[in-house]
Amino acid sequence: xxxxxxxxxxxxxxxxxxxxxxxxxxxxxxxxxxxxxxxxxxxxxxxxxxxxxxxxxxxxxxxxxxxxxxxxxxxxxxxxxxxxxxxxxxxxxxxxxxxxxxxxxxxxxxxxxxxxxxxxxxxxxxxxxxxxxxxxxxxxxxxxxxxxxxxxxxxxxxxxxxxxxxxxxxxxxxxxxxxxxxxxxxxxxxxxxxxxxxxxxxxxxxxxxxxxxxxxxxxxxxxxxxxxxxxxxxxxxxxxxxxxxxxxxxxxxxxxxxxxxxxxxxxxxxxxxxxxxxxxxxxxxxxxxxxxxxxxxxxxxxxxxxxxxxxxxxxxxxxxxxxxxxxxxxxxxxxxxxxxxxxxxxxxxxxxxxxxx
Amino acid sequence: xxxxxxxxxxxxxxxxxxxxxxxxxxxxxxxxxxxxxxxxxxxxxxxxxxxxxxxxxxxxxxxxxxxxxxxxxxxxxxxxxxxxxxxxxxxxxxxxxxxxxxxxxxxxxxxxxxxxxxxxxxxxxxxxxxxxxxxxxxxxxxxxxxxxxxxxxxxx
Numbered sequence: 001x002x003x004x005x006x007x008x009x010x011x012x013x014x015x016x017x018x019x020x021x022x023x024x025x026x027x028x029x030x031x032x033x034x035x036x037x038x039x040x041x042x043x044x045x046x047x048x049x050x051x052x053x054x055x056x057x058x059x060x061x062x063x064x065x066x067x068x069x070x071x072x073x074x075x076x077x078x079x080x081x082x083x084x085x086x087x088x089x090x091x092x093x094x095x096x097x098x099x100x101x102x103x104x105x106x107x108x109x110x111x112x113x114x115x116x117x118x119x120x121x122x123x124x125x126x127x128x129x130x131x132x133x134x135x136x137x138x139x140x141x142x143x144x145x146x147x148x149x150x151x152x153x154x155x156x157x158x159x160x161x162x163x164x165x166x167x168x169x170x171x172x173x174x175x176x177x178x179x180x181x182x183x184x185x186x187x188x189x190x191x192x193x194x195x196x197x198x199x200x201x202x203x204x205x206x207x208x209x210x211x212x213x214x215x216x217x218x219x220x221x222x223x224x225x226x227x228x229x230x231x232x233x234x235x236x237x238x239x240x241x242x243x244x245x246x247x248x249x250x251x252x253x254x255x256x257x258x259x260x261x262x263x264x265x266x267x268x269x270x271x272x273x274x275x276x277x278x279x280x281x282x283x284x285x286x287x288x289x290x291x292x293x294x295x296x297x298x299x300x301x302x303x304x305x306x307x308x309x310x311x312x313x314x315x316x317x318x319x320x321x322x323x324x325x326x327x328x329x330x331x332x333x334x335x336x337x338x339x340x341x342x343x344x345x346x347x348x349x350x351x352x353x354x355x356x357x
Numbered sequence: 358x359x360x361x362x363x364x365x366x367x368x369x370x371x372x373x374x375x376x377x378x379x380x381x382x383x384x385x386x387x388x389x390x391x392x393x394x395x396x397x398x399x400x401x402x403x404x405x406x407x408x409x410x411x412x413x414x415x416x417x418x419x420x421x422x423x424x425x426x427x428x429x430x431x432x433x434x435x436x437x438x439x440x441x442x443x444x445x446x447x448x449x450x451x452x453x454x455x456x457x458x459x460x461x462x463x464x465x466x467x468x469x470x471x472x473x474x475x476x477x478x479x480x481x482x483x484x485x486x487x488x489x490x491x492x493x494x495x496x497x498x499x500x501x502x503x504x505x506x507x508x509x510x511x512x513x
Contacts, residue, residue, distance in 0.1 A: 014465050021476050021477055022478070023474065023475065024465030024474070024475055025441065025475065025477070025478060026440060026442055026475065026478050027439075027441045027477075027478030027479070028478070029441075029478065030441070030478035112463070126506045130440055130442040130443075131463075133442070134443040134444045134446065134447045134448075135443065135463040135464070136463055139444055139447040139463065139504070140461065140463040141453070141457070148447070148453070149504070163506030166508075167444070167503075167504060
């Protein structure tokens, strides 16, 4: 039986479990698909409710690893509590967020069939989404690309020679301010190759990652001028759904203050509810955000370790069935691989929502 | 780790062309070692003379991967470097020819005739006799090597 991996937003659907071995999964997926044991402590949920009820200013962080329904409950909670919502992607506001608001999102199946020109802009997808190229868009054989990767041109544009760049070395262009004008000028060997491929290609796709150095307007113009479709890459397996819901509720993809109904500029709160994130290990100054922390996480992360209340929850898509959206917005239903005593994030958030209203 | 090539092996051999191994030169012996036609122990001066002790140890370390070679095609997958992206699985022309509507569409193989597949995030090779680098009509196919982002696959 084939199962779906929730290791990243690729949501690969060809994983087979033979005994204790995961076939076809990458290392990232294999790490994710292991069972998490234990039991959710209901007392901790009550402690979290008490803490939230006694606080004036509340923050909510994370959410990209929740189910579609969980995300809705998360925003209901934020609205009810008048909380500030943000996460790592939103505060380190990178250009790839613009893709959800303005640019046309490319479908993976469409890139597989028509993608003869694929540009990876500041995205090292071999590390972040290891099977994206092999399972979906580059090595696969499509309608207009019957020879697979031999029919396609992959253009890695990055600050250094990443594993993704290694696959397509002749087209590698170093990313810096002014890279677009360099490509358009085409006075170097590699930029000449890229420009020729760019102009020749009928369908063009750009995978946008986090290392964006180019000016926002310049990249916007470049994408629109060459009619490129965009595939943004982010961390959580359900970030698409999170940003879609945030856009629907706030008309914006930015940190949001649900009390004052405006884009949040400061992240100073009394209590911060962190849902499936580890900002203390990743975001500078994150320990100064709040006086008290409540963490919902299946693992004892560094943030969980530093929290006043850590509620151990079930791992979405592994220990509990979940609905999610793939990186291109395709709906995917993920069946649980194991059954356990841990409550899902969705159930815990619902209890908190009921307890705080 | 020193790259495994006839020249790098030759540099560590006694280079006396003593012919004790049965071959005319140390270079020929180095090539035979890589082709796994000869064993290092057949170079007797290397083991008898104390002045070659350091070189011998280095050679033994260098030749270790040859013991892990999965087949006569000389395919080595360095499991420490591989992270299971599966590029080689989908790029392998034999895998695609066996299951065009599955491997060709990016899914992992299911039949029992494939060469490469991933297990727990690491590529494993079986049926390597079907590899295009093997057999009477062999070609110098490099599909799995050039598509590997971590350079985990080697042919020696």
